[in-house]
Amino acid sequence: xxxxxxxxxxxxxxxxxxxxxxxxxxxxxxxxxxxxxxxxxxxxxxxxxxxxxxxxxxxxxxxxxxxxxxxxxxxxxxxxxxxxxxxxxxxxxxxxxxxxxxxxxxxxxxxxxxxxxxxxxxxxxxxxxxxxxxxxxxxxxxxxxxxxxxxxxxxxxxxxxxxxxxxxxxxxxxxxxxxxxxxxxxxxxxxxxxxxxxxxxxxxxxxxxxxxxxxxxxxxxxxxxxxxxxxxxxxxxxxxxxxxxxxxxxxxxxxxxxxxxxxxxxxxxxxxxxxxxxxxxxxxxxxxxxxxxxxxxxxxxxxxxxxxxxxxxxxxxxxxxxxxxxxxxxxxxxxx
Amino acid sequence: xxxxxxxxxxxxxxxxxxxxxxxxxxxxxxxxxxxxxxxxxxxxxxxxxxxxxxxxxxxxxxxxxxxxxxxxxxxxxxxxxxxxxxxxxxxxxxxxxxxxxxxxxxxxxxxxxxxxxxxxxxxxxxxxxxxxxxxxxxxxxxxxxxxxxxxxxxxxxxxxxxxxxxxxxxxxxxxxxxxxxxxxxxxxxxxxxxxxxxxxxxxxxxxxxxxxxxxxxxxxxxxxxxxxxxxxxxxxxxxxxxxxxxxxxxxxxxxxxxxxxxxxxxxxxxxxxxxxxxxxxxxxxxxxxxxxxxxxxxxxxxxxxxxxxxxxxxxxxxxxxxxxxxxxxxxxxxxx
Numbered sequence: 001x002x003x004x005x006x007x008x009x010x011x012x013x014x015x016x017x018x019x020x021x022x023x024x025x026x027x028x029x030x031x032x033x034x035x036x037x038x039x040x041x042x043x044x045x046x047x048x049x050x051x052x053x054x055x056x057x058x059x060x061x062x063x064x065x066x067x068x069x070x071x072x073x074x075x076x077x078x079x080x081x082x083x084x085x086x087x088x089x090x091x092x093x094x095x096x097x098x099x100x101x102x103x104x105x106x107x108x109x110x111x112x113x114x115x116x117x118x119x120x121x122x123x124x125x126x127x128x129x130x131x132x133x134x135x136x137x138x139x140x141x142x143x144x145x146x147x148x149x150x151x152x153x154x155x156x157x158x159x160x161x162x163x164x165x166x167x168x169x170x171x172x173x174x175x176x177x178x179x180x181x182x183x184x185x186x187x188x189x190x191x192x193x194x195x196x197x198x199x200x201x202x203x204x205x206x207x208x209x210x211x212x213x214x215x216x217x218x219x220x221x222x223x224x225x226x227x228x229x230x231x232x233x234x235x236x237x238x239x240x241x242x243x244x245x246x247x248x249x250x251x252x253x254x255x256x257x258x259x260x261x262x263x264x265x266x267x268x269x270x271x272x273x274x275x276x277x278x279x280x281x282x283x284x285x286x287x288x289x290x291x292x293x294x295x296x297x298x299x300x301x302x303x304x305x306x307x308x309x310x311x312x313x314x315x316x317x318x319x320x321x322x323x324x325x326x327x328x329x330x331x332x333x334x335x336x
Numbered sequence: 337x338x339x340x341x342x343x344x345x346x347x348x349x350x351x352x353x354x355x356x357x358x359x360x361x362x363x364x365x366x367x368x369x370x371x372x373x374x375x376x377x378x379x380x381x382x383x384x385x386x387x388x389x390x391x392x393x394x395x396x397x398x399x400x401x402x403x404x405x406x407x408x409x410x411x412x413x414x415x416x417x418x419x420x421x422x423x424x425x426x427x428x429x430x431x432x433x434x435x436x437x438x439x440x441x442x443x444x445x446x447x448x449x450x451x452x453x454x455x456x457x458x459x460x461x462x463x464x465x466x467x468x469x470x471x472x473x474x475x476x477x478x479x480x481x482x483x484x485x486x487x488x489x490x491x492x493x494x495x496x497x498x499x500x501x502x503x504x505x506x507x508x509x510x511x512x513x514x515x516x517x518x519x520x521x522x523x524x525x526x527x528x529x530x531x532x533x534x535x536x537x538x539x540x541x542x543x544x545x546x547x548x549x550x551x552x553x554x555x556x557x558x559x560x561x562x563x564x565x566x567x568x569x570x571x572x573x574x575x576x577x578x579x580x581x582x583x584x585x586x587x588x589x590x591x592x593x594x595x596x597x598x599x600x601x602x603x604x605x606x607x608x609x610x611x612x613x614x615x616x617x618x619x620x621x622x623x624x625x626x627x628x629x630x631x632x633x634x635x636x637x638x639x640x641x642x643x644x645x646x647x648x649x650x651x652x653x654x655x656x657x658x659x660x661x662x663x664x665x666x667x668x669x670x671x672x
Contacts, residue, residue, distance in 0.1 A: 028494040091457060095450040114431040117453060118494050121427060124460055125486045132480040140476050144468040150461045158364040158454050 003330030006323055010058035013071060014078045015051075021079050021130050025122050032111045032119040036090055038102065042110050052102065055218075055331055056081045056189035062327070063207050064193030066320040074193030076131055077142050081189045083127035084150050088185075090120035092157060096244060103235040124150075142195045149188035156181025163247035167255070167266050174252035178219045179212065186215030190324070206314040210324065213307035217332045220300035223248035224293060227284050239280035245269055249299060250292035261290035304332045339666030342659055346394035349407060350414045351387075357415050357466050361458050368447045368455040372426055374438065378446050388438065391554075391667060392417045392525035398663070399543050400529030402656040410529030412467055413478055417525045419463035420486050424521075426456035428493060432580060439571040460486075478531045485524035492517025499583035503591070503602050510588035514555045515548065522551030526660070542650040546660065549643035553668045556636035559584035560629060563620050575616035581605050585635060586628035597626035640668045 022033050034040035038049040057078035064074035093106035094116050100106060108116035131143045159177040163169050190211025194204045225234050226241035226248055241248050255262050268283055287293060307328050311321050358369050370376035374385040393414035400410035429442035430452050436442060444452035467479045495513040499505050526547025530540045561570050562577035562584055577584050591598050604619050623629060643664050647657050
């Protein structure tokens with residue numbers, strides 16, 4: 001099955017369970033949560049604009065099938081990882097001050113910071129509740145791993161925030177941050193189905209490593225889109241990451257080189273507050289000229305290669321390995 | 337052992353484990369967390385002003401002893417429940433706009449909203465991590481119960497927030513909100529030691545019911561202090577709850593009566609934004625005259641009686657039952 005079909009099949013399998021989980025929230029929490037997932041309008045009427053692409057749930061289902069189990073075995077893990085991912089989006093949008101996501105106002109911007117804090121908290125707890133409703137040994141392992149992945153994700157977000165006040169972020173620090181912020185949860189997603197199917201550690205670890213590397217590739221692409229992405233496609237303002245002085249991969253790669261372009265970039269970034277539109281355009285050009293964009297794309301492709309390599313020589317269902325590889329290529333090659 | 341000694345002993349037993357858990361956070365998260373717990377100053381130097389009174393950890397240890405286990409058996413539960421409680425304080429202070437807690441600036445007010453959001457998230461995940469580090473059957477049950485109690489606590493906080501926009505909050509709605517917001521986690525604290533000791537359902541349920549009722553009594557006292565408490569004792573601004581138009585128990589009791597005092601209260605509360613100092617004084621007097629203060633104290637004592645009743649006729653260690661009862665009386669009778 002090609003990647004778009006894998007994503008669509010996962011959406012059909014997982015969304016009813018995800019919606020049933022979110023329906024457990026009280027009305028005051030259900031409304032902002034349902035709005036965030038694209039099911040409802042701000043006033044509670046049906047919106048149906050659709051959630052994100054559902055990469056994590058898709059990985060969760062494929063990871064069950066990769067060890068010979070039916071896709072359905074991965075559903076509780078798919079729901080749980082999607083809840084954690086979306087709790088983090090709701091809170092990260094507050095932290096980053098982002099007013100738009102998926103072409104709509106973010107939860108804090110539509111409902112206020114208070115409702116965004118509490119509804120994010122509710123999704124955070126709900127993720128663990130979904131898994132522990134039926135605490136089989138496999139689900140307990142899946143919960144423990146999710147707790148660890150969530151802790152890593154939060155640490156990564158904290159490091160990303162701390163970078164805003166630092167001008168000495170090098171490539172290693174940036175990659176370590178992105179491994180936590182994005183890699184950990186994608187590694188979880190790409191292995192939770194196998195965990196729920198009771199697969200052995202070798203196969204679980206290989207799938208997790210695949211997801212982690214895919215996460216680094218995915219984040220590198222996201223970093224390119226965060227600077228040069230088309231707002232009509234990304235659903236976010238152009239140059240967002242630069243405006244907020246983020247030390248994403250293209251920036252870290254230029255800073256790391258320590259040449260005159262690094263000095264110039266450092267000088268603009270040394271100020272306070274958001275960058276002006278003119279500075280954003282200037283800095284984007286500077287990074288591109290210094291090779292930050294091209295080298296980030298190379299970085300993405302290298303992590304993609306490593307991801308695909310991890311699936312070789314492991315006893316996994318061959319057709320599913322092809323689907324996993326296709327999915328990884330699809331999300332990494334998007335929009336270039 | 338008298339209540340202050342129980343609290344002090346629990347602090348000595350639990351604080352090292354709590355600090356070891358918080359030390360697992362990366363430096364960017366450890367600083368605001370350590371500040372919140374009163375261990376560190378804003379700049380990271382030792383503060384040692386001390387955390388809260390540690391009611392929940394104390395209950396956790398006593399609940400292990402109540403079923404004949406050593407207090408130490410309750411420590412992981414004590415740490416986990418204290419982490420959840422404190423994650424909620426950090427986030428609730430953002431939501432309520434409270435600038436002071438325990439005579440110090442709140443985390444959001446000292447570090448900014450962004451750091452308060454992410455460090456609260458970190459404490460939230462850490463609570464489950466502490467329990468699942470060693471996923472014995474008892475700890476898995478303790479985790480599942482904590483997830484459920486946390487979900488209830490968040491729903492209660494959401495209801496409390498929704499009350500701000502409502503003028504029709506009656507006694508039943510207010511008590512249901514407080515049972516979720518405060519009762520659920522105190523019920524958990526008062527039973528988790530017994531869960532970790534592998535006690536039977538009858539004893540666990542009795543201890544949980546004790547904690548839930550104690551929570552309602554405790555919250556009623558808190559509601560009185562939230563209006564008439566001495567700021568030098570409470571560590572919060574005087575009349576805080578009224579200023580924020582909260583529908584706490586004294587307010588709900590007056591609104592519920594539906595008489596002329598209710599109409600007058602409703603009229604003041606019907607406006608927008610924070611109440612003025614003059615309005616706060618006027619409304620406090622109005623509620624007191626209408627009997628809202630006295631009836632809240634009566635409500636607190638009734639829940640305290642119910643709490644003590646739940647411990648009768650259950651097979652628990654008698655000396656510990658006396659300590660639990662003493663602790664409940666101590667926290668409910670404080671500051672009247």
